[in-house]
Amino acid sequence: MDWKRKFSLNTIRKKMLFSFLLAMVMMGFVSAYMSINSSNFLQKIDSMFYSSIIYQDVKLHLEQAEKNLALYIQTKDSDYLNDYILHSEMLEQSGQTLEKELGTRNPFKINKINNLIETFTESSNRAVYARRGRDINTSRENYVEAHSTARYIMEEIEKLNLEQLETNTQYYLALSRNMAKVQKVNGIMIVDSIVLGAIIILYITYKMTDPIIKLSHSAEEISKGNFETEEVMVSSKDEIKVMAEAFNKMKESIRNYIKALHSKAETEAKLMEKEMQNLKMQTLLNDAQLQALQSQINPHFLFNTLNAGVQLSMLEGADKTTYFLENIAAVFRYNVRELDQKVTLKDEINSVRAYLDLMKVRFGEDIKVIEKIEDSEMLDMHMPPLILQPIVENSCIHGIGEKENGGTISISIRQTAEYGIIKIEDDGVGMDEETIHAIFEEASKQEVPFTKPKKGHTTGIGINNVIQRLRLFYKTDDVISFDSTKGEGTKAVIKIPLKLEEQSNVQINHSG
Amino acid sequence: MQNRSQSGQNKKFNILFIISTGILVVVLAVTFAISAIYSKIPEEDSHKDTLSHESPKDYKYHFSVIMYQLTDSFLTGFSSGAAEIAEKGDVFIEFINAEDIEEATKNINIAIASKADGIIAQGIYDEEYITAINRAIGKEIPVVFAYTDAQGTDRNCFVGYNAFELGKSAAKRTAEAIAEEGEVALLVQSFTQHQHDITSNLNILGFMDVMENYENIEIVAIKKTNQELLSAEDITYEIISRYPDIDAIFCTSEKDTIGAAQVLIDLNRVGDMALIGTGAARTILEYIGNVIHVSFDMNAKEMGKKSVESLIEIKEKTNSNDFIDIPFDIITDQNVYKYKK
Numbered sequence: 064m065d066w067k068r069k070f071s072l073n074t075i076r077k078k079m080l081f082s083f084l085l086a087m088v089m090m091g092f093v094s095a096y097m098s099i100n101s102s103n104f105l106q107k108i109d110s111m112f113y114s115s116i117i118y119q120d121v122k123l124h125l126e127q128a129e130k131n132l133a134l135y136i137q138t139k140d141s142d143y144l145n146d147y148i149l150h151s152e153m154l155e156q157s158g159q160t161l162e163k164e165l166g167t168r169n170p171f172k173i174n175k176i177n178n179l180i181e182t183f184t185e186s187s188n189r190a191v192y193a194r195r196g197r198d199i200n201t202s203r204e205n206y207v208e209a210h211s212t213a214r215y216i217m218e219e220i221e222k223l224n225l226e227q228l229e230t231n232t233q234y235y236l237a238l239s240r241n242m243a244k245v246q247k248v249n250g251i252m253i254v255d256s257i258v259l260g261a262i263i264i265l266y267i268t269y270k271m272t273d274p275i276i277k278l279s280h281s282a283e284e285i286s287k288g289n290f291e292t293e294e295v296m297v298s299s300k301d302e303i304k305v306m307a308e309a310f311n312k313m314k315e316s317i318r319n320y321i322k323a324l325h326s327k328a329e330t331e332a333k334l335m336e337k338e339m340q341n342l343k344m345q346t347l348l349n350d351a352q353l354q355a356l357q358s359q360i361n362p363h364f365l366f367n368t369l370n371a372g373v374q375l376s377m378l379e380g381a382d383k384t385t386y387f388l389e390n391i392a393a394v395f396r397y398n399v400r401e402l403d404q405k406v407t408l409k410d411e412i413n414s415v416r417a418y419l420d421l422m423k424v425r426f427g428e429d430i431k432v433i434e435k436i437e438d439s440e441m442l443d444m445h446m447p448p449l450i451l452q453p454i455v456e457n458s459c460i461h462g463i464g465e466k467e468n469g470g471t472i473s474i475s476i477r478q479t480a481e482y483g484i485i486k487i488e489d490d491g492v493g494m495d496e497e498t499i500h501a502i503f504e505e506a507s508k509q510e511v512p513f514t515k516p517k518k519g520h521t522t523g524i525g526i527n528n529v530i531q532r533l534r535l536f537y538k539t540d541d542v543i544s545f546d547s548t549k550g551e552g553t554k555a556v557i558k559i560p561l562k563l564e565e566q567s568n569v570q571i572n573h574s575g
Numbered sequence: 576m577q578n579r580s581q582s583g584q585n586k587k588f589n590i591l592f593i594i595s596t597g598i599l600v601v602v603l604a605v606t607f608a609i610s611a612i613y614s615k616i617p618e619e620d621s622h623k624d625t626l627s628h629e630s631p632k633d634y635k636y637h638f639s640v641i642m643y644q645l646t647d648s649f650l651t652g653f654s655s656g657a658a659e660i661a662e663k664g665d666v667f668i669e670f671i672n673a674e675d676i677e678e679a680t681k682n683i684n685i686a687i688a689s690k691a692d693g694i695i696a697q698g699i700y701d702e703e704y705i706t707a708i709n710r711a712i713g714k715e716i717p718v719v720f721a722y723t724d725a726q727g728t729d730r731n732c733f734v735g736y737n738a739f740e741l742g743k744s745a746a747k748r749t750a751e752a753i754a755e756e757g758e759v760a761l762l763v764q765s766f767t768q769h770q771h772d773i774t775s776n777l778n779i780l781g782f783m784d785v786m787e788n789y790e791n792i793e794i795v796a797i798k799k800t801n802q803e804l805l806s807a808e809d810i811t812y813e814i815i816s817r818y819p820d821i822d823a824i825f826c827t828s829e830k831d832t833i834g835a836a837q838v839l840i841d842l843n844r845v846g847d848m849a850l851i852g853t854g855a856a857r858t859i860l861e862y863i864g865n866v867i868h869v870s871f872d873m874n875a876k877e878m879g880k881k882s883v884e885s886l887i888e889i890k891e892k893t894n895s896n897d898f899i900d901i902p903f904d905i906i907t908d909q910n911v912y913k914y915k916k
Contacts, residue, residue: 089603096607100614171637171667178690212688219685241613248613252606259599266592298585 073300075271082267086260093256097249104242111231114165118220118227121161121176124154125183129213132187136194136206144191151184169223176219183212274303278310290318366395387424393417400448408476408485409442411451415474418452422459429469430459437477444483446559447536453529454487454555462491462553470552483559490552499545506530533557635665638693638886639686642672643679643766645722646829648856649875653721656879657695664887676701676766683707687714693886694718698725698733700771717889721882722873723766723774731889734882734899736873738774741827741903742781745851745871748905749782749792749823752849752868756791757822760814762807762835764828765799775799778827795821800831807834815842822848823868829854836866855906855914864908872904872914 072078131147134140158180166173190205274297284292292314297307369392376384397414412434419432436442455472463470475486506527533542537560547553640657642650654670661668669691673679679696680703686694687710694711698720708718708728717731724733749759761782765775779797786792795818800806807830815821815838826832832852836859839845845866852859852870859870878901885899906914 093603096610100610103614171634171669174637175669175689179685179688182688182690208688211684215681215685215688219689245610245613248606248610252603252610255599255602255606259596259603262592262595262599266596269588 071300075301075303078267078271078301082263086263089256089260093252097253100245100249104238107238108235111234114168114227115224117157117161117164118224121154121157121180122217122220124150124157125180125213125216128154128183128187129210132190132206132209136190136202139194147187147191151187154180155184169226172219172223176216176223179212179216179219183209183216186212270299271301271303274299274307278303278307281310281314285314285317290314290321363399366392366399369395387421390417390420394421394452397452398449404448405445406448407442408444408446408483411446411448412436412442412474412476414449415451415455418455419459419472426459426464426469430463431469431471433471433473435473435475437475438483441476441478441483444559447532450529450533450557451485451487453526457526458487458489458491458553458555462489462493465492478561481561483561485557485559486554487557488552488554493549493551493553494545494547495549499547502526502545503530506534634667636692636887636890637667637669638695638883639682639691640668640670640695640882641679641682641686641697642670642722643676643697643699644674645672646854646856649722649829649854649873652855652875653879653882656876656881657883658879660880660883660887664883666883666887668883676704680704680707683711687711687716691716693890695721695882695886697721697723697766698728698730698773699723699766700725700727701767717886719882719886719889721878723772726771726773732885732896732899734878734885734901735774736878736901736903738777739781739784741853741871742778742783743785744781744903744905745778745825745827746782746785748869749825749849749851750786750789752851753792753822755789758793758795758818758820759786759823759825760796760818760821761794761798762810762814762824762826762828762831763797763799764826764831765801775827782825800828805834807831808838811835811838812842815844823851824848825851827853829856829859832867832870833858836862839866860906860911860914863906863911870906872906874901874903877901 072081128147128150131143131150135143135147158177161173162177186205187209190202190209193199193202193205274295277295277297281292281295294311295307297304369388373385373388373392376382376388394414394417397410397417419430423430423432451474455474458472463472470490471488473486473488475488477484477486530543534540539560541558542560543555543557545553545555638661640654642653645653650670650672654668657668657670660666671679671682673682676699679699680701683694683696683704684707687707694708694716696708696718705725705727708730711718712729712731718728720728720730720733720735722735724730724735753759761779763775763778765772783794786794796814798810798814800810807826807828811824811834814824824835826835829852832850832854833856835850836852839848839850849868850862850866852862852867853873854870855872855875859867863870881899881901885896
């Protein structure tokens with residue numbers, strides 16, 4: 064386990080060391096092989112000439128020995144004798160070398176040469192002894208024998224040399240043929256090893272630097288602020304993997320942190336916006352309140368002024384004016400009350416009477432009013448305020464006001480088992496179905512805009528407001544209906560459910 | 576997606592790397608092996624070469640065989656026979672086929688100087704040659720003469736055919752070929768013109784001994800051929816031109832037989848002249864039955880065997896024979912197929 068860890072290539076250093084050493088060892092191996100190869104070749108060439116060198120040695124000493132022998136026999140000079148002895152000894156040594164080095168290669172021939180050398184030394188020694196003993200004839204005879212033996216030796220050596228040359232030539236031819244092949248193959252081997260080394264180094268370098276390049280690209284992207292770069296994938300198991308993992312983690316955590324910051328900022332912005340809205344609303348509310356206050360000034364001021372007018376007309380004794388102003392004041396008083404305060408039908412009828420009196424003053428006797436109250440108990444029935452007056456107002460203005468010779472408005476109140484029915488009829492210009500439909504359509508809308516009433520004619524509340532309030536109050540849509548024929552008049556019928564009326568009574572009391 | 580394709584690319588890259596590395600490693604290994612093998616081959620060759628030489632200690636004796644101008648067929652037979660016995664008797668034989676008598680003499684001297692254990696040589700009467708032979712015998716190197724004998728030496732033994740008998744046999748064959756009537760010539764091989772050449776003299780004597788019995792046969796010429804190139808051709812031409820009616824020629828050597836046969840073919844005398852030859856060379860065997868009437872085979876192989884055998888016997892002091900007769904055979908068109916094998 065431990066050694067496995069030690070020797071696995073899990074660090075950049077080990078990888079680099081391994082690949083470069085591998086390439087180096089391979090190259091080294093190839094060049095070492097080449098060197099051994101060529102030195103072997105040289106050795107072989109050497110060995111080809113080795114025997115020739117020994118032969119040369121033998122020949123040299125033989126020549127020298129023979130020459131010195133001849134000179135000694137001629138002159139009897141001891142210098143020559145010494146030289147002769149020296150060379151004949153060396154000749155024998157060369158013969159032994161010959162036997163030792165080449166004895167196995169060509170045993171018979173070498174043996175022959177050695178025998179010849181022996182014969183040569185024997186006869187030359189005999190010649191020397193004879194010369195010393197002044198036996199000139201024997202000396203000469205032996206010298207002649209030595210001389211011819213020397214010639215034989217030379218010839219034998221020549222033969223051997225020739226033979227050697229022949230085998231050498233053949234050997235050399237074979238060798239050079241092979242060496243040519245070896246040379247070619249070695250060339251391939253060198254190129255191969257170079258390419259192999261290059262590929263190994265390239266591969267390892269690429270494998271090591273590729274993740275670093277990826278990391279650096281990713282880091283550059285991040286430095287530009289782009290955290291959405293890809294994860295850096297590293298397949299190796301070295302420090303770069305550790306780096307890449309750490310880098311990826313770092314990137315992830317920075318991204319998460321930034322995300323958290325973003326969402327926090329977003330909520331803060333939202334909060335701010337809400338606050339701003341609230342503030343705006345408040346301002347708007349305040350404005351509305353102010354506007355409301357402003358619009359409230361008018362009726363109260365008018366109301367008080369009217370009262371002053373009533374008192375003035377009473378003082379002057381103008382009864383009609385008094386009556387007229389009192390009516391105006393009554394209508395105003397009734398109109399400025401809060402809309403969510405319920406009233407009795409009687410209050411409503413009174414308000415309508417006052418309004419109609421005003422209208423009579425305005426339109427003259429062109430307006431006739433017929434009241435028909437069948438069940439007087441109904442007058443105590445509660446209902447939302449300002450319901451009848453807008454309807455009557457509508458009849459006056461749109462129904463009769465547009466006719467030249469006036470008209471009649473009749474109001475009838477009666478009670479059935481379930482409903483209290485209030486009917487307001489006029490014989491004015493009437494409306495077509497579409498207009499009625501449009502009115503109901505308008506009333507069905509959730510938000511009823513505060514349409515500004517037409518100046519001069521109305522008291523300020525539209526029909527659709529009436530419809531809506533009625534529907535809300537009685538919680539049923541079937542509470543008011545219009546029936547009209549163009550040119551013949553309009554009939555508005557309000558059906559007040561009696562049970563509900565009681566309930567709502569209780570409710571209103573509660574809330575009130 | 577991109578990551579996956581990237582990892583796929585990586586995988587491809589890895590595979591490419593593994594494949595190319597594998598190929599390169601294999602190439603490296605193969606080239607290394609080839610290189611190593613080729614660097615070794617010549618060494619093995621030379622090693623084989625040295626092995627083909629015999630090692631020195633195995634030989635009991637070292638004999639020098641010095642022959643003189645023998646034809647290839649005779650020498651091949653002789654040396655194969657000698658080698659056969661030599662191998663059995665742990666003897667190393669050095670064969671020398673000398674071109675001239677000086678070379679032969681020199682080789683005898685070399686054999687003496689190089690302390691050969693024995694010499695097998697031809698008996699040739701040449702003064703220097705005989706001196707050298709005697710010097711060898713003086714140095715206690717036994718000498719066996721083979722094929723031809725010579726006088727004037729103390730040679731230990733002669734191994735060869737009976738020349739007198741061969742002459743006689745040849746005469747009988749000649750007479751038979753020419754129906755005991757006509758002119759006959761003799762071409763006798765001689766290594767020297769000296770009268771001491773026993774073998775050729777015995778040939779002639781044997782031939783003449785028989786021919787005396789045939790009254791109608793006349794020996795018109797007895798010529799000694801020498802070792803020069805085309806010697807036999809020249810002499811055959813001479814004989815035929817001088818004696819155009821000649822009926823038969825007897826040659827005592829292989830070389831002469833081939834030469835004479837060639838002349839008969841050239842002169843268109845095949846058929847009307849009988850040629851009695853010597854030797855069993857391929858050409859002679861071809862001519863038997865047409866150009867050549869009969870040929871005498873000297874049994875070269877047997878001669879080689881007996882020579883070495885007798886020399887070994889001399890070395891071991893068990894030989895007492897002075898002459899070992901190698902019987903000759905007569906090759907006729909009846910038995911020529913045996914030789915052609």
